[in-house]
Amino acid sequence: MPKASEMGSEQSSMPTMKDVAKRAAVSIKTVSNVVNNYEFVSEATRKKVNKAIQELGYVINVPARNLRLGHTGMIALAIPDLTLPYFAQLSSLVIEEAKKLGLRVLVEPTLYSREGELEALHGAQHSMIDGLIYSPLELGMDDVRELDVPYPLVLLGERIFTPDTDHVATENVEGAKHATTYLINSGCRKIAVIGTHPGEELGSAALRFNGYKEALDEAGIEFDPRLAVPARMWHRLDGENAMNELLDSGLVPDGVVAFNDMLASGALHAIQMRGLKVPDDISVIGFDNSEDSQYLSPALTSISPGLEAVARLSVRVLKDRIDGVQPLGIAPDEHVFRKVTSTLVIRNSTRELPASQRN
Amino acid sequence: MPKASEMGSEQSSMPTMKDVAKRAAVSIKTVSNVVNNYEFVSEATRKKVNKAIQELGYVINVPARNLRLGHTGMIALAIPDLTLPYFAQLSSLVIEEAKKLGLRVLVEPTLYSREGELEALHGAQHSMIDGLIYSPLELGMDDVRELDVPYPLVLLGERIFTPDTDHVATENVEGAKHATTYLINSGCRKIAVIGTHPGEELGSAALRFNGYKEALDEAGIEFDPRLAVPARMWHRLDGENAMNELLDSGLVPDGVVAFNDMLASGALHAIQMRGLKVPDDISVIGFDNSEDSQYLSPALTSISPGLEAVARLSVRVLKDRIDGVQPLGIAPDEHVFRKVTSTLVIRNSTRELPASQRN
DNA sequence: CTGTTAGCGCGTTCAG
C-alpha cells in the first residue's frame, strides 16, 4: 500500500460505514450503533462489527458526522498573542479543560490587530465552530454591537461589557489591592508601582493601578505620584529600567508592586545590582504568578490570577450554551458575569507579616 | 431574534445556499459559483447573488463543504507543551504560516505522555484533519512503525528517523559547536557547559553536548568533565544552581554554553551575584534565542534555532503532500530531510572577537 | 434488538 502522504487525499480509499456493514453482514445503522456505543446492541453483533472495523481499519468520518449533527465539537479561542506566557498558559488550560468535555480547540492569535479580532468574530470559519472564547485587546466599548454573533460566545477580560453575553474576568483591581495591602501590613510605607499606562482607562494597567491606590487610601497612606513608574511594555528590561530610574531619583521605596512578573524580575535585578537586598531592603510583588516566578531568586511573591478557574469556567459556560442549558445557577435571560478571585502566592521576595497581622 | 447563545444550536436557522438561490432567483449552482469565485459568472448575476447573501447573512457551511470535498483545510500540530516558550513560539509561527496557505491549525499538547503522543497520531480526529506536524518527545526509534499513518505527516526534531516520512529539524550539534567555537575565538579556554543529561543519547541535550565537544576537539582543547554540569530541567533556577555549583567548586570558567536561555539567565544571575562581570570575567551563550534573551542584562548572546524556517518548511511540505505534489525539489519516493541552519545572535553577554578573527 | 429510509448542505456531473 502506498503511503497516504504520497497520494492526493487520504479520503479516496478510506472505508466507510457501508463497507463495514457489508463485511460484517449487518446494516449501516447497526454499525453506527456500535460506533456510537448505543446501549442495546447484542454482544455478538457488537463483536462482529468491531472485528470488521478492525480488519478494514475503519475510522469514523468526522466531517460527515458533523454535517449530520449540525455541530462540530470544536470551539475557538481568540487571544492576542500565543507567545505571551499568560496566553500560552491560558490556551493550554482551555485546551485541557475542553478535552475533558469532549471539545477541541482552535487557537486563533489575533496579533494585536483590530482586523484580526474582528475576523475571529465574523470570519468564515464559524460554521465550523460551536462557540468562541474571546479575549479582545483592541476592541472597546464602541464595538459592542460586533459581539452580536450567531453562535455562543464567552467574553474574557474587562474591556467590553454587554448584558447580552457571558463574561469571565480576573480580579485586576482586587489583586493589586491585595498585593499592596500585603506590603503595607508587612511594614512597607513607600510602595512603588511599576508598569502604569498613563491616560489609559480600560485595560489591566489602569485597573491594577486603581487597586494599588485603593489600598493606599484605605491604609491612610498618601499616594506619591513619583512612585508610579510607567512602562509601556511589560518586559523584563522595562522593569529593570523603571526600577533604575526610581533608584537614580534617590527615591528609594521599601516595596514594589510590579504589574507583571517580567517587570518584577527586572526590578529584582536592578535592586540586586545595587547591592540592595530583596526583601530586606525592598519587597517586590509581581502579577500573573507565571511559571518563572518560582524560579527567580529570591522566588517571587506574585498575584495568581486564577487562570485555571478562568479556563474552567469559560469552557463550562460555553459548553452549556452550546448544549442549550443554563450555565451554573444563572436565570434564563441572565448572563454569567464571573470574576475569578485572585490569590497572593507568597514566596521569598516579600518580608513576612508581623505576628500581629497573621491569621 | 433571540441570541444564538440562548438557543440550542446555531445551525437550526442558518440560511443555506438554497435559501440564497431562491431569494436571488437563481439556481443553487449559480450561488455556489459565486461563493467559490468561479470565473464565468456574469457580473449581473454575481451582484444579485451577493446581495441575497448579504441580506440573508449567509455563511458557507464548512462541514458540508468538507464532506463533499473530502478534506477540511485543517492541520494538527502536536507538541509536548504549549506553555514552553519554545513551543508557544513554534505554534504561533506555524499558525501564521498555515494561514498564509489557507490552512487552520489544531494545536494539540501531548503533555509529556506517551499516550498523548500516540493519540495525536491515531486519535479519532483524523478524518477531521488533512495532515499533521508532529514533534514527539516520548516516542523513540522503537516506535517507527507507529508513524505509518493514513495521512500526510511531517516529523519535527531528531528523535525518530524513517525514510518514509518528511523531516524538518534544527541544527543542535552545529549550533552548539558554533557557540562554543565563537567563545574559543573570543579568547575563552575554560568553557563550561550547563544542562547536560548524562546517559541520554537522543534529545537536544545529547546533541548539543556533542557539538560542544566537537568544537573543543577541533580547537585542540581537552574536554574537562568537571566543566559539564548536568541539569535535568532547564529552568532559570536550574541554571543558577548549576553555575553556583561550578563557582563553589573553585573551578571558575571563562565561558559558559547554556543549553537554553533560561539556564543562561540563571547562570548570568549567579555570576553577577558574586560580583563577577559578564562578559568581562565570564562570557555566556544561551540557546533558543527566546524573546526574553534580548531583555536580560546584559542582553544574551544566543543560538537562534531558526524556528521561522522550521515553521515555514514544515507547513509548506505538509501542504504539498496534502495537495499531492512533490515538495521542494524532492524526487518521487524521496522524502524531505531538512535541517534548518541555526545562527548565532550576538548580543552583550560575550566578548567581542579579536580583530584577527572577524570577517 | 436490527433494518429501511430520508435528509444534513454542498459541489458536480450533464443537459440545456
Added chain:
DNA sequence: CTGAACGCGCTAACAG
C-alpha cells in the same frame, strides 16, 4: 453561462 438531480458518510426516526 445556468438549472436539475445525485451523492459525499452519517444519524435519526420509524418500522419490523
